[in-house]
Amino acid sequence: MKACFFKLHGWLKVKKSIIKQLEPLFYPKSVAVIGASNNPAKWGFSIFNDLLVKGFKGDLYPVNKNEEKISGITCYKSVKDVPKPVDLAVIVVPAKIVPPIMKECVEKGVKTAVIISAGFREAGREGQKLEEEVVRIARQGGIRFVGPNCFGIINPFSNLSTTGLMSLYITPYVPKGSIAVITQSGNLGTFMLKLAFERGFGISKFVSSGNEADLHFEDHLEYMAEDPDTKVIVGYVEELREGRRFFEMAKEITEKKPIVILKAGRTKTGHKAAKAHTGALAGSDGVYDACFKQAGVIRVEEIQDLFDVAVTLVSQPLPRGNRVGIVTGGGGFGVVAADMCEELGLEIPPLTQETLQRLNQRLPPRWSHSNPVDLVGTMEYSYVCIGTLLKDENVDSVLAISSVGSPSKIFDQYPPAIRNQLAEFAEMMVEWESTRGVTGLIERIRKYQKPVILAAPPTSREESEAIREFEKNGIVVHPTPERAISLLTYITKYAEDRKKKSGAQNHNSFSRYSP
Amino acid sequence: MKACFFKLHGWLKVKKSIIKQLEPLFYPKSVAVIGASNNPAKWGFSIFNDLLVKGFKGDLYPVNKNEEKISGITCYKSVKDVPKPVDLAVIVVPAKIVPPIMKECVEKGVKTAVIISAGFREAGREGQKLEEEVVRIARQGGIRFVGPNCFGIINPFSNLSTTGLMSLYITPYVPKGSIAVITQSGNLGTFMLKLAFERGFGISKFVSSGNEADLHFEDHLEYMAEDPDTKVIVGYVEELREGRRFFEMAKEITEKKPIVILKAGRTKTGHKAAKAHTGALAGSDGVYDACFKQAGVIRVEEIQDLFDVAVTLVSQPLPRGNRVGIVTGGGGFGVVAADMCEELGLEIPPLTQETLQRLNQRLPPRWSHSNPVDLVGTMEYSYVCIGTLLKDENVDSVLAISSVGSPSKIFDQYPPAIRNQLAEFAEMMVEWESTRGVTGLIERIRKYQKPVILAAPPTSREESEAIREFEKNGIVVHPTPERAISLLTYITKYAEDRKKKSGAQNHNSFSRYSP
Structure with missing residues (x-):
C-alpha cells in the first residue's frame, strides 16, 4: 500500500494549469459524441440525447461511421470530419477501438475527452495494455480525459450531461447547487444524483472518474477546490493514486470547503471486490483513515451519509458543541434517540x-418536563418548541423527531359533513406547518446560528407540503431518528475538529455555511 | 433492575384464561367510545370516526355527557345508558375523571377497555395514585384493560381500530397480514403502521400497550402466541414488568414463531428518557440482552429493522448459512457491500x-468473473443472474443491489420520434422486469428455498412497477445496500441460532416461513 500511496507516476504533471486544462471539459463550446446511436438500448443513444434534450448550449456533433443522422441531426463518419473545433469528445465505442478513436481525436485537436467504454484495467492484462496505449496517445496529443469505465460528467451550469440513460430516469435537469461529486463508482454517483433530484438539492459538478487512467481523483479535487460554484466536495473512493498529493491538498481545502468521503475496500473482501471493479489497489485502511483524520476530511460509513452530510453542511450552521435538544411527537422516539446519542x-x-417555564406555558401539564421534550401528541406546537430549544444556551443543536408533517388530503373516505369539518382543521394545520412553520423555523436557525435536524416517518414524505418545503431549503428530513442522529454526529464531530484547529476564539467562523 | 425484573405483583393472574379474556378486546361485538367528540382537534373525534369509517361490524356507541349526537349518531350521557351490552370501552377523557368513568364501566358490566388518556404513572406521583385507583376499580369489576397513556389497538380481522387521528393519515384499512405488533410507544407503532401501509404489508394485531397498568407486554405476547393469524411477533420494549414470565414464554414461542424486539433505554440517558415516557424502570441492559439471547429472541438495533426483519421472516425462507452471493448493477455497490458483509x-x-460458466454465457466479457457479480450495466440479465446464484451450492442467500427498477414514464421531455423509440424500449424492459422478472424470481426463491434480499436507490421506488410487485409479495426493497445487509445479518444469525438449537439433522425446518 505504502509503495502505491506515494508512488511516482510515469509522466510529469503540469499541476498549476489543471484548472485551465479542465475548463473545456466542464464548459465546452462544442461536444462530439463518438459512438452516438439511434438504438435506444445503446449508451450512445442516451448520452447523445441527454445532451440534446438537456439543452446543452454549444455545438453538438454525433459521430458514427454507419449513420447518416442521429436523432435527426447530421452524423459524421469520424470526429475529423466535424467542421468546427471540438472541445470535448465523449467516447462510447467498444474498448478495442478506443486507441484509434483517440488517435483521431488527437489529429482533430480535441482538447478533452470522457471515455465511457469499459473493458480496460478492470478487465485484466489485455485491458491494462489497452488502457496504457490510450493514455500514451492522449498524452502525446495533449488531451486530458476522464475514465475509461465511467459514467460521465455533469455540469448543470453549462447544461452539460454525458451520463446517458440512467440520468434520463432521474431528471430532465439536475438542479444547480453547491455540492461537487467525485465518484469512483458510477452507480454510487447515480444514487447520489437520484437523491439530489428526489429532494430538490442541487449539485455544482459531477464526475464519475472511472479507472482514472489520466485524470485522477486528485485532479478533480483540485478543480473543485477552485470552482466558485462548489461549497462542499463529496467523494466515493476505492483507491487514491496520489496519496501524498491528496493529503497536502485536502489539508488546505478543508480549511475552506468541507470534504466528505466514503472510502470503500476497507476489508479484505471489500479490497478484492474493488480490484475487480476498477482495478483499484485499495491499500491499508489504517493509512487512509489516519490521512483523512489529519487532513480534516469527514469520513462517512454509509452511502446515504455522503449526501446527507454534504447537504446539511451547505445549508445549516455548524453546532458549537455536542449538546442536543430533542423534541419528539411521542416519547418512544425520544428514548431511542437518547440511547443512540449517548x-x-x-x-x-x-x-x-427559562426554557422549562416557556414550555410549561405552551404544553399540557403531562409533557415530559425534561430533555427529550415529549410533545405528548400536541403537534401544533412543535415549531414553537424547536425555537424555544434553539434559544436555550445549554443547547447546541436541535433534533426534532416526528414533529413535522401535516394532515394529508386523504379525508375522502369520510361522510361529507365530517369531511368538511376535517378539511377546515387540516387547512389550519397545513397553513401552520408549511407556511408559517417552515419559514419561521428557517428564520430561527439563522437567528440562533444552530442547526436543526429533522426526522419523520416515511409516509409523511409524499403527503407533507412541509417536508417538501424543508428540503427545498436544504434541510434534509430523515426517514428515521437513527439516520438523523448519525448525520448530527458527523457534523458535530467535524465542528469540534475545526474548533480545535482554529482555536477557541474563532469558533463561530463556520457560519459561512448557513443558509 | 433484578428486583424489578423478578418482582411479584400485587394481584394474582388467572393466566390460563388470558386468551379468553382478550377475546372481547380484539373481537368485540360492541364498542363504546367514552369521550367521543364532534371537535376534529380531539382524539375522541378521530377515534370514533376511525371505527365508524373503517367499517367496524359490531354495535358502536358514542358516549359524551355534553352531546346529543356524534357524527350523526345518537350519543349517550353515560356508558350506563347504552341499551345493549358493551364488550369494549375506549376511554379518551381527562386523566382525573378516568376513575369514575371506570366505575361506570364496572357497573355497566363492560368486559374490556382501552384507556387512551395520558397523565398517569408517567406524569409523577399524583398520576401514579390515579393509575393505581383505576387498576383497583377495574380489577374489582373484572375488567381487563390496555393503557393508559397509549395509542390503542387494531385488529384488521374485525375491522377494529381505536387508534384515532394518526391512523387516518395512514390508510383507510390497515391490511390484513401475519405480523403482530406490541409496542410500548404509540409513535413507534405508528411508524410501523405507516411502513406497513406504504409497502402493502399486512398486520394481524396491533397493541400500543402504554403504561401497562393492567395488561402487560407479556399478556399480549401470550395472546399473540396463540393467535392463529399471527406468524411473527414484533415488539418495542422499554421495560418488561414480568421478566421471568417473559423469558419462560419466549423460549417456547420462538420455537414456533419468531419474536423480533427493539429494547430501548439501553444507556443511562435512554433509561432516563424511558422513565419520563412511560414511567418505565428500564433496568440493566445486560440482563435484558442475556434474556433475549437465551430465549431465541431477535434483538434489533434500529427502528426500521423491526418491520424489515418481520416481513422477511414472514415471506422468505431462512438462509442455511452465512454465505452470500451478491449481484450489483455496478461495482461500487459491490465493494461497499463486501466491506459490510465481512x-x-x-x-x-x-x-x-458451473456458475461462472453460466454467467460467462450471459454476461459480456468485462463482467467481474467473481462474487460480487458486477453486471457492468447489463441490467436486463439481473433476474437470471440472481437465479444462477441461488442455484450455486456455495451460496446460502442472494443480495441484489440496484438491479431492480425499470425505465419510468418520464420520457415526455423528448421529441416525438425519440419518445416513440424510447417507449418501445421501456415497454420491453417493464414487461421483462415486472411480469416475468418478479414472478420468475419468486418461483426461484421457492424452488431453491433461499432468500433474496433486494436494495435499490430511493427514486426507483415510486417509478418502478417491479418494486411495488416485489413488496406486494413480501419482499422488501431496501433503499441502501447497508440496510439490506443489516437485515440479512439478522435473519442469518437467527437461522444459525435455530440450527444450533434444533440440531443439524433438522436445519431446513425454517421453510415454513416461505411464501
Whole structure:
C-alpha cells in the first residue's frame, strides 16, 4: 500500500494549469459524441440525447461511421470530419477501438475527452495494455480525459450531461447547487444524483472518474477546490493514486470547503471486490483513515451519509458543541434517540429554568418536563418548541423527531359533513406547518446560528407540503431518528475538529455555511 | 433492575384464561367510545370516526355527557345508558375523571377497555395514585384493560381500530397480514403502521400497550402466541414488568414463531428518557440482552429493522448459512457491500465453476468473473443472474443491489420520434422486469428455498412497477445496500441460532416461513 500511496507516476504533471486544462471539459463550446446511436438500448443513444434534450448550449456533433443522422441531426463518419473545433469528445465505442478513436481525436485537436467504454484495467492484462496505449496517445496529443469505465460528467451550469440513460430516469435537469461529486463508482454517483433530484438539492459538478487512467481523483479535487460554484466536495473512493498529493491538498481545502468521503475496500473482501471493479489497489485502511483524520476530511460509513452530510453542511450552521435538544411527537422516539446519542458521544443536557417555564406555558401539564421534550401528541406546537430549544444556551443543536408533517388530503373516505369539518382543521394545520412553520423555523436557525435536524416517518414524505418545503431549503428530513442522529454526529464531530484547529476564539467562523 | 425484573405483583393472574379474556378486546361485538367528540382537534373525534369509517361490524356507541349526537349518531350521557351490552370501552377523557368513568364501566358490566388518556404513572406521583385507583376499580369489576397513556389497538380481522387521528393519515384499512405488533410507544407503532401501509404489508394485531397498568407486554405476547393469524411477533420494549414470565414464554414461542424486539433505554440517558415516557424502570441492559439471547429472541438495533426483519421472516425462507452471493448493477455497490458483509460476519464465497460458466454465457466479457457479480450495466440479465446464484451450492442467500427498477414514464421531455423509440424500449424492459422478472424470481426463491434480499436507490421506488410487485409479495426493497445487509445479518444469525438449537439433522425446518 505504502509503495502505491506515494508512488511516482510515469509522466510529469503540469499541476498549476489543471484548472485551465479542465475548463473545456466542464464548459465546452462544442461536444462530439463518438459512438452516438439511434438504438435506444445503446449508451450512445442516451448520452447523445441527454445532451440534446438537456439543452446543452454549444455545438453538438454525433459521430458514427454507419449513420447518416442521429436523432435527426447530421452524423459524421469520424470526429475529423466535424467542421468546427471540438472541445470535448465523449467516447462510447467498444474498448478495442478506443486507441484509434483517440488517435483521431488527437489529429482533430480535441482538447478533452470522457471515455465511457469499459473493458480496460478492470478487465485484466489485455485491458491494462489497452488502457496504457490510450493514455500514451492522449498524452502525446495533449488531451486530458476522464475514465475509461465511467459514467460521465455533469455540469448543470453549462447544461452539460454525458451520463446517458440512467440520468434520463432521474431528471430532465439536475438542479444547480453547491455540492461537487467525485465518484469512483458510477452507480454510487447515480444514487447520489437520484437523491439530489428526489429532494430538490442541487449539485455544482459531477464526475464519475472511472479507472482514472489520466485524470485522477486528485485532479478533480483540485478543480473543485477552485470552482466558485462548489461549497462542499463529496467523494466515493476505492483507491487514491496520489496519496501524498491528496493529503497536502485536502489539508488546505478543508480549511475552506468541507470534504466528505466514503472510502470503500476497507476489508479484505471489500479490497478484492474493488480490484475487480476498477482495478483499484485499495491499500491499508489504517493509512487512509489516519490521512483523512489529519487532513480534516469527514469520513462517512454509509452511502446515504455522503449526501446527507454534504447537504446539511451547505445549508445549516455548524453546532458549537455536542449538546442536543430533542423534541419528539411521542416519547418512544425520544428514548431511542437518547440511547443512540449517548452511544455516539452526543450529550442530552438539562434545559434551563427559562426554557422549562416557556414550555410549561405552551404544553399540557403531562409533557415530559425534561430533555427529550415529549410533545405528548400536541403537534401544533412543535415549531414553537424547536425555537424555544434553539434559544436555550445549554443547547447546541436541535433534533426534532416526528414533529413535522401535516394532515394529508386523504379525508375522502369520510361522510361529507365530517369531511368538511376535517378539511377546515387540516387547512389550519397545513397553513401552520408549511407556511408559517417552515419559514419561521428557517428564520430561527439563522437567528440562533444552530442547526436543526429533522426526522419523520416515511409516509409523511409524499403527503407533507412541509417536508417538501424543508428540503427545498436544504434541510434534509430523515426517514428515521437513527439516520438523523448519525448525520448530527458527523457534523458535530467535524465542528469540534475545526474548533480545535482554529482555536477557541474563532469558533463561530463556520457560519459561512448557513443558509 | 433484578428486583424489578423478578418482582411479584400485587394481584394474582388467572393466566390460563388470558386468551379468553382478550377475546372481547380484539373481537368485540360492541364498542363504546367514552369521550367521543364532534371537535376534529380531539382524539375522541378521530377515534370514533376511525371505527365508524373503517367499517367496524359490531354495535358502536358514542358516549359524551355534553352531546346529543356524534357524527350523526345518537350519543349517550353515560356508558350506563347504552341499551345493549358493551364488550369494549375506549376511554379518551381527562386523566382525573378516568376513575369514575371506570366505575361506570364496572357497573355497566363492560368486559374490556382501552384507556387512551395520558397523565398517569408517567406524569409523577399524583398520576401514579390515579393509575393505581383505576387498576383497583377495574380489577374489582373484572375488567381487563390496555393503557393508559397509549395509542390503542387494531385488529384488521374485525375491522377494529381505536387508534384515532394518526391512523387516518395512514390508510383507510390497515391490511390484513401475519405480523403482530406490541409496542410500548404509540409513535413507534405508528411508524410501523405507516411502513406497513406504504409497502402493502399486512398486520394481524396491533397493541400500543402504554403504561401497562393492567395488561402487560407479556399478556399480549401470550395472546399473540396463540393467535392463529399471527406468524411473527414484533415488539418495542422499554421495560418488561414480568421478566421471568417473559423469558419462560419466549423460549417456547420462538420455537414456533419468531419474536423480533427493539429494547430501548439501553444507556443511562435512554433509561432516563424511558422513565419520563412511560414511567418505565428500564433496568440493566445486560440482563435484558442475556434474556433475549437465551430465549431465541431477535434483538434489533434500529427502528426500521423491526418491520424489515418481520416481513422477511414472514415471506422468505431462512438462509442455511452465512454465505452470500451478491449481484450489483455496478461495482461500487459491490465493494461497499463486501466491506459490510465481512464486518458483520457474512461470507462472500467463491462461485462454483458451473456458475461462472453460466454467467460467462450471459454476461459480456468485462463482467467481474467473481462474487460480487458486477453486471457492468447489463441490467436486463439481473433476474437470471440472481437465479444462477441461488442455484450455486456455495451460496446460502442472494443480495441484489440496484438491479431492480425499470425505465419510468418520464420520457415526455423528448421529441416525438425519440419518445416513440424510447417507449418501445421501456415497454420491453417493464414487461421483462415486472411480469416475468418478479414472478420468475419468486418461483426461484421457492424452488431453491433461499432468500433474496433486494436494495435499490430511493427514486426507483415510486417509478418502478417491479418494486411495488416485489413488496406486494413480501419482499422488501431496501433503499441502501447497508440496510439490506443489516437485515440479512439478522435473519442469518437467527437461522444459525435455530440450527444450533434444533440440531443439524433438522436445519431446513425454517421453510415454513416461505411464501
